[in-house]
Amino acid sequence: MIAEIGHFTLILALAVALAQxxxxxxxAHIRDARLMSFGDSxxxxxxxxxxxxxxxxxxxxxxxxxxxxxxVQNSHSEKPLIYRIxxxxxxHEGSMLLWVLILGLFGSAVAVFGRNLPATLRANVLGVQASxxxxxxxxxxxxxxxxxxxxxxxxxxxxxxxxxxxPALAFHPPFLYAGYxxxxxxxxxxxxxxxxxxxxxxxxxxxxxxxxxxWMCLTLGIxxxxxxxxxxxxxxxxxxxxxxxxxxxxxxxAGTALLHSALVMEKREALKVWTILLAILTFSxxxxxxxxxxxxxLTSVHAFAVDPDRGIVILGIMMFFTGGALALFAWxxxxxxxxxxxxxxxxxxxLVLNNVLLSVACATVLVGTLYPLALEGVTGEKxxxxxxxxxxxxxxxxxxxxxxxxxxxxxxxxRGDLRGVAQRLAFAAGFAVLFTVIVAAMTGPGPWLAPIxxxxxxxxxxxxxxxxxSRARFGDVSRGEFLRRVVSLPRSAYGTALAHAGIGxxxxxxxxxxxxxxxxxxxxxxxxxxEVAGYQLLFKGIQPTKGPNYSEQIATFEVTRDGAAxxxxxxxxxxxxxxxxxxxxxxxxxxxxxxxxVALGDEQPSGAVSMxxxxxxxxxxxxxxxxxxxxxxxxxxxxxxxxxxxxxxxRSRPAAVPAE
Amino acid sequence: xxxxQRRGILIGSGVVILSIAAVLVMFAFRESIVFFHxxxxxxEKKVEAGKRFRLxxxxxxxxxxRAQGTTVQFAVTDTLATVNVSYTGILxxxxxxxxxxxxxxxxxxxxxxIADTVLAKHDExxxxxxxxxxxxEKGVKxxxxxxxKSGTGx
Numbered sequence: 109m110i111a112e113i114g115h116f117t118l119i120l121a122l123a124v125a126l127a128q129x130x131x132x133x134x135x136a137h138i139r140d141a142r143l144m145s146f147g148d149s150x151x152x153x154x155x156x157x158x159x160x161x162x163x164x165x166x167x168x169x170x171x172x173x174x175x176x177x178x179x180v181q182n183s184h185s186e187k188p189l190i191y192r193i194x195x196x197x198x199x200h201e202g203s204m205l206l207w208v209l210i211l212g213l214f215g216s217a218v219a220v221f222g223r224n225l226p227a228t229l230r231a232n233v234l235g236v237q238a239s240x241x242x243x244x245x246x247x248x249x250x251x252x253x254x255x256x257x258x259x260x261x262x263x264x265x266x267x268x269x270x271x272x273x274x275p276a277l278a279f280h281p282p283f284l285y286a287g288y289x290x291x292x293x294x295x296x297x298x299x300x301x302x303x304x305x306x307x308x309x310x311x312x313x314x315x316x317x318x319x320x321x322x323w324m325c326l327t328l329g330i331x332x333x334x335x336x337x338x339x340x341x342x343x344x345x346x347x348x349x350x351x352x353x354x355x356x357x358x359x360x361x362a363g364t365a366l367l368h369s370a371l372v373m374e375k376r377e378a379l380k381v382w383t384i385l386l387a388i389l390t391f392s393x394x395x396x397x398x399x400x401x402x403x404x405x406l407t408s409v410h411a412f413a414v415d416p417d418r419g420i421v422i423l424g425i426m427m428f429f430t431g432g433a434l435a436l437f438a439w440x441x442x443x444x445x446x447x448x449x450x451x452x453x454x455x456x457x458x459l460v461l462n463n464v465l466l467s468v469a470c471a472t473v474l475v476g477t478l479y480p481l482a483l484e485g486v487t488g489e490k491x492x493x494x495x496x497x498x499x500x501x502x503x504x505x506x507x508x509x510x511x512x513x514x515x516x517x518x519x520x521x522x523r524g525d526l527r528g529v530a531q532r533l534a535f536a537a538g539f540a541v542l543f544t545v546i547v548a549a550m551t552g553p554g555p556w557l558a559p560i561x562x563x564x565x566x567x568x569x570x571x572x573x574x575x576x577x578s579r580a581r582f583g584d585v586s587r588g589e590f591l592r593r594v595v596s597l598p599r600s601a602y603g604t605a606l607a608h609a610g611i612g613x614x615x616x617x618x619x620x621x622x623x624x625x626x627x628x629x630x631x632x633x634x635x636x637x638x639e640v641a642g643y644q645l646l647f648k649g650i651q652p653t654k655g656p657n658y659s660e661q662i663a664t665f666e667v668t669r670d671g672a673a674x675x676x677x678x679x680x681x682x683x684x685x686x687x688x689x690x691x692x693x694x695x696x697x698x699x700x701x702x703x704x705x706v707a708l709g710d711e712q713p714s715g716a717v718s719m720x721x722x723x724x725x726x727x728x729x730x731x732x733x734x735x736x737x738x739x740x741x742x743x744x745x746x747x748x749x750x751x752x753x754x755x756x757x758x759r760s761r762p763a764a765v766p767a768e
Numbered sequence: 769x770x771x772x773q774r775r776g777i778l779i780g781s782g783v784v785i786l787s788i789a790a791v792l793v794m795f796a797f798r799e800s801i802v803f804f805h806x807x808x809x810x811x812e813k814k815v816e817a818g819k820r821f822r823l824x825x826x827x828x829x830x831x832x833x834r835a836q837g838t839t840v841q842f843a844v845t846d847t848l849a850t851v852n853v854s855y856t857g858i859l860x861x862x863x864x865x866x867x868x869x870x871x872x873x874x875x876x877x878x879x880x881x882i883a884d885t886v887l888a889k890h891d892e893x894x895x896x897x898x899x900x901x902x903x904x905e906k907g908v909k910x911x912x913x914x915x916x917k918s919g920t921g922x
Contacts, residue, residue, distance in 0.1 A: 342858070342861070343858075404897060405897065406897070407870065407887075407896040407897055407898055449771060449774065450774075451774070452774065452777050452778070452781075460778060461781075464781065464782045464785050464786075465785065468785050468786055468789045469789075471786075471789065472789055472792070472793055475793055476793075476796075479797070489803065490803065490804035490805075490898045490901075490902070491801050491802060491803050491804060492801075492802045492804060492822055493797075493800070493801060493802075494800065494802060496796070496799065496800035497796045497797065497799075497800040497801070500792060500795065500796035500799065500800065501789065501792045501793050501796050504788075504792055505785075505789060505792075629838045629856065629857050629858065630838065631836075631837055631838050681861075689861070689862070690861045690862075691861055692861055707858065708858075709838070709857075709858035709859065710834060710840075710858075710859065712834050712836070713834065714836065718838045718858060719858070720857070720858050
């Protein structure tokens with residue numbers, strides 16, 4: 109019964125979305141306020157219906173209702189509660205329901221918080237947003253109904269892929285989808301602006317918080333995925349340039365560029381056409397990501413059972429929205445008025461450089477990801493493009509970006525003083541080089557690129573601090589005045605500095621773990637010792653135990669360093685009951701300088717167990733950096749001037765307030 | 769500076785960066801593309817020893833031998849031809865006889881394959897598309913598990 113309610117509300121949501129797609133846009137066309145305001149109530153109603161539908165599916169999973177096909181295929185009565193809940197989106201149908209739910213959430217947020225948007229813009233945005241919802245709801249109802257019944261109901265389910273039964277991965281999809289789908293807001297605003305043929309700084313001020321929120325969620329979602337791959341897959345890597353990873357990384361790159369170009373548009377009314385194009389492309393890349401992941405056209409280590417037939421429908425949806433929006437763009441972009449002038453050496457110029465580098469980098473990732481498909485289509489040759497390609501193309505593009513990053517926020521708008529900024533950054537650059545030389549001398553020879561990248565990472569980190577200090581006029585004013593200024597700096601300044609510092613910290617982690625990692629593959633019998641990166645690991649033996657829905661073989665290692673006990677590591681191999689599938693749980697010890705990591709392999713006839721031992725220096729900084737970026741985004745989002753729904757007030761503030 | 773000159777500088781620098789990237793991409797493609805072959809392709813296409821490629825097919829039944837130390841021997845087959853593979857390292861959890869596998873490495877002069885990577889997969893029912901397609905082309909029937917009607921968004 110509850111499953112039928114879920115199915116029924118899904119159909120109702122489609123009906124509401126159809127009305128929301130047409131009525132407000134017609135109202136905007138004939139300037140009828142009543143028709144336009146229909147969009148608000150429709151958006152809220154649609155979201156409400158989708159919540160009911162989502163709760164119905166969650167109920168089916170939590171209560172293990174095995175008369176629902178989706179639950180049978182993806183759940184099991186023995187599974188712990190958290191994984192019965194995450195199982196809702198751990199499959200194709202359920203994850204599509206989560207997708208439309210988030211789509212509805214963003215739409216209703218515009219209706220509720222966008223009260224002071226111009227009525228026609230709001231009506232058009234809600235109309236475009238609803239059209240995306242219609243496409244995905246039709247897709248779900250006709251090809252991927254999560255509420256399909258099965259008769260007779262089996263006694264128990266087939267279970268969720270054990271590798272997905274993990275806390276980080278339980279919350280990875282919701283964040284990732286909030287990112288992907290959040291970019292639909294930028295898309296809807298862009299299309300609505302093109303329909304109206306009018307776009308100004310206020311438009312950017314409305315779009316930026318949505319894009320920022322989506323970007324934050326995507327950052328965290330990707331980081332969670334990377335963290336999971338690191339400890340769950342037992343091979344110790346954190347990024348593989350796999351097509352599925354690239355699928356999430358491309359919207360991130362484009363979205364990062366969009367955040368920065370929207371800034372130029374908000375402050376200086378320049379780059380209008382480019383910002384609109386970027387908004388369209390960012391969401392298109394999100395849709396392409398969904399297509400690549402689901403269709404299975406590319407070989408991926410992260411591919412779970414995929415379905416090419418339904419993937420093709422997503423390709424169709426993507427082509428419809430991208431093609432339609434680009435056609436509209438080609439038709440209407442000429443009508444957008446040009447904005448403010450600026451010199452190449454200025455804050456705007458820096459942001460343009462950021463945009464060029466990020467979008468070109470995004471394009472190289474796109475080429476590398478799709479080239480195997482294209483070549484197979486043309487010549488029939490099957491190839492793969494691996495990490496060496498991306499390292500050779502992506503890294504050279506990121507180095508100038510890192511170098512330019514500390515300069516950007518310190519440059520003035522319109523016309524910047526490069527020499528003055530360079531003087532202010534001299535300390536940051538000096539510290540960065542000094543640190544790097546000391547560390548390079550201590551660690552000994554490594555790849556030549558590593559110290560350069562480390563210096564750039566430190567430069568970005570110190571540059572972010574310099575930015576805050578110089579905004580508070582450190583050195584120019586008395587200490588009391590300086591402290592007062594530090595406290596009263598706008599939150600968006602802290603947000604920028606934190607996000608940039610997060611990148612710097614992440615770069616340090618990447619350099620540390622890629623250039624100075626130690627790895628050892630050994631086979632040990634109980635009582636034997638292996639050594640990696642100065643740690644001695646004594647293998648004590650293997651004990652069997654039982655978990656809630658798996659049996660487990662836990663190995664015990666006594667870890668010592670120079671004779672002093674450090675910790676006990678307990679890596680294990682699990683065999684899940686349903687589906688019967690083994691997983692490897694790494695044993696990790698996090699020291700200040702890095703992670704000691706042990707993953708078990710097979711037992712050999714002689715009784716020895718093969719295993720992989722790693723030491724990953726600074727690897728945690730990668731995810732710490734991502735978290736800092738998320739926090740920076742959140743602080744920036746809480747800035748009163750950026751707050752959703754408060755754009756007008758900020759604008760009408762008296763101009764007499766001193767700038768600094 | 770006029771608007772036109774400024775725009776020229778902007779577009780010019782964009783084009784420069786784009787062309788640098790294009791050169792990098794061409795160069796990287798020449799250096800780092802890895803071809804995919806099945807065991808019978810090796811004879812057909814005369815794949816040279818010492819060249820890096822991906823070898824895909826099914827793990828032959830009864831072929832997995834764990835020697836002393838961490839080296840594992842197994843055979844990859846597309847039912848028409850079989851290649852012996854030797855790999856030093858930890859095999860992925862879902863590595864099994866009779867299932868699809870993709871390995872990366874080099875051919876030795878004696879015709880055996882030294883793999884440095886065995887691609888892990890996360891799902892028992894996942895068959896890498898190249899393997900599925902080449903096996904289909906060679907006329908090998910795949911079991912019903914090869915295509916499984918459910919997917920996730922990871």
